[in-house]
Amino acid sequence: MKMMLYHLSGSLRGRTQYLDTDFVRFGIGDSCGIVFDASTDAMVCPVHAEIAVEDHAPVIRDRSGRNALFVNGQPCAESPLKDGDLLQFGEDGPLVRFRLMPEEAPPTKPFRHIVADSRDIVVRTPHARYMSPLYLARHVLADVARYGSPVLKLFAATLVLAPLVIIAVLGVALYQHHLAAKASERRMAELVSQLETGRLTRVELEQRIEQERRSVTELERQREELVGKLSAAVREQEAARRTRAEMEAVRRQLGELESAQRFAEDIVRRFERGVGFLQGGYGFREKDSGRLLRYRGFDEHGNPLLDEKGNTLVTVEGTAPPVVIYYGGTAFLVDSRGTVLTNRHLVRMWESFEPAQEALQAGYEPDLRVLRIFFPGMAEPYNLEVVEVSDRADLVVLRTSQAPADGTPLPLAPAQEGVREGEPVVVLSYPGTFDGMLARLSKPVSEELMQVVGTDALKLAETLAQRRLIRPLVTQGHVAGVSPDVIAFEAGSAGGSSGGPVLDRTGRVIAVNQAVLRRVGGVNVGLPVRLVWELLGRAGLAPPR
Template sequence: MVVEVMPLTGPTPAHTGFEHDKWHERVQAAAAVAKARRNPRRFVLRWVVPTVLAVLLGMGLQSLRTADLEERLSAAHQRVGGVDAALQRLREDAPSRSDVEAMRDLLARSIDGAQARVSAMEAGSLAPVVAQVGASVGLVQGRYVLVHPTKGLPLRLKLSGGKVQRNSEGGPRLTLSGSGPVFMSTFMGTFFVIDSNGTLLTNRHVALPWEDGGAAQAMKEFGVHPVMIEMRGFLPGQAESFDVMVKGVGKQDLALLHGSGPALQAKPLVLAKSNPLPGDAALVFGYPTGLNALLARADDDFVAKLKGMPDMDDRRVADILAQVGLVQPLVSRGIVAQVTDAAVVYDAQTAGGGSGGPVVNLRGEVVAVNRAILQNFNGSNMGVPVETAAEMLRQAARIEAEQK
């Protein structure tokens, strides 16, 4: 066989000394391997044994890494299990899906809410808004009895040995017979002026307090109907109360009242043209806890004098507080968390008695009517959206126009 050697074309590259040394080392290593292969024992000791040891060492390290990984996975599973258990407890404790969703939305917007608070603080003092809105936010106070429609008998407290008998829940036992005191219920809430004709806006459950609770149960048990004995209102800066009557009620926990006297002179609040947005500032006005909050703002001497007066009741206390100028709404500030067609959720603090009060933005425009507290979530409250209230007012205006 003839092998033809073809000459290289072009110049042959020159090798540096370093490259030559590396090439020489590789040649020597290859020669050593070839020599070792001619001597099997030396080959095994020099090449096979170290290779096996290296493999075993690698397997050992991999085993350690695997054990560590399994330990981490076990710890991770435990953490996941703990989280799952916590979520399960949350599901069991949650009062309703809507409440949980509202709070989830509130928590999700906590950072945005904090930023909104900062922006609201940077907007300047709220004193002008508080003064303007507060002057048109009043306290409503009333009393009613439950009367049988055909017999004309009022529901009375059931006595035994001159003392009121109590049921298993601690409430008074009632009866249509006997000579015990007439069962009279008192109620309080908040309203605000919305026009120059004395129209007041509040909650349905404020205007018709007998639709829930013990009164509703008594109406069903005894077949009695409510009869309003008195309903009156107080406005800040006014020493005298004025008569209030129910003008109409809506399905969305809204009611229209009509007030006389001072209600005709108060400046109406402006309704916002649309519902608020999540993250908007919210100012809630009202009379939470009723007279208790007003008495808490009075000095000790004033409270001591009230305690010393004979025949003191809620009605007389309210009159005295109005005369000394202590009927003033409380205001709390928060952030809107969630808005739907049915409700506005916000974190401004309030309590029972604050129902029916206005929720306003930083311009003093009403964006909702305060209505309920989310019992299982501290600091969260709900109001009826202003668009719902505006629609109710339009319907009332149409009905009134048709009746003329």
């Protein structure tokens, strides 16, 4: 008869024994078929019990002579056995689970028996309660490995190996992701370095201020030289008694120069409080995770850490300050409700700047963090929100967080009114942004500001506003060309002039400055006021004419 014995305790604990016999003895003696270790199982007799098959049924008998056989916890001298009976050899002696097996059954252990026996052995093993699942899993796997069928062993191996394979695959994937992230960070470091071309050290900013100051001095010298030459020409012609026509031509040229100066001064006096310094700042965040692109750290001077190639070190990990690319431009009021007009690219710098475009293609998305405007004579800035963006022109309508108390709206010329070539114009703007504004201050004042604030873009703008030092620069010129969508004019400007109003002699806005064509002799390009009216109409706004 086929039988299976599973040892729950004692010297054979954890063992499963298959028997195909009609008789077997249990004990520590050499004549026994199931032999226990005498040193471990001292309560077991040399011949403790025997199982015999009688009339096709197994029967167990006590041969210890001490009534030391227990079946299912009860002392027993002789008892028929059923599948699942629990045998114990001596009080506190080894426990054995008895199982009957069909004659056609293979010499393997069914999974349900493996689980049941493993649970029995865990219950009888002293351990912390929270360790039970671990002990059970260990015994189940050990039994499957020893006594399970080939199919069960394969299944168990799959269960064991699958997590390892998954862990290995995840490890490879994470490592590849790590390499990709590092490559992305290196690329973003290069792009951020290109984007931060406007980020200057204190020495660099001081050099640019001095250069701008020399440029302003040179322009003033050229103007005075021109006035001096014209005045000298008048005196020479009077002395030489030239023709009246020649003298009138020189006087007219001198008068136009002086008139243009008065015209520009009048425009500044009337409208400078409506032309503000626009300050923006944007960063990047990972499109998938939403994590911000951050600096790795800063040196003792507050400058970002650099790699061996001079690129700014960046990461999406940690809590360091996020990367913010600051920029400046010009915007102007068109009504008393706080409606502001400027170029679209000053609100969406990433649309027109190639390094920013590459950052977007690398899996990042823009994050506009700062957009505000400082008006002359006002100590605090106004935050801006986007109202309407033109889809055909470089224009955008913004609105201040509250209506500026002392701002002066600029009147717009009628949309249908034409602009003539040669017509004089004035541009109010903030060319060069900070270096342009600081260059117009006395050297002691600009140096004191640099000492107090340094090159922090936000603090520098706020300090200039609090000291009432923000004022637009006026440049003069004339219309050089007119087309339906573009007005070209000659008037000195630089970076920061974008978004500035172009005004005619009567003080009406006829165009919005967009860019400088430096390869065409410094000719500026402006967007005609007709496009402004169209955008305001789309936004449902109608400033006074």
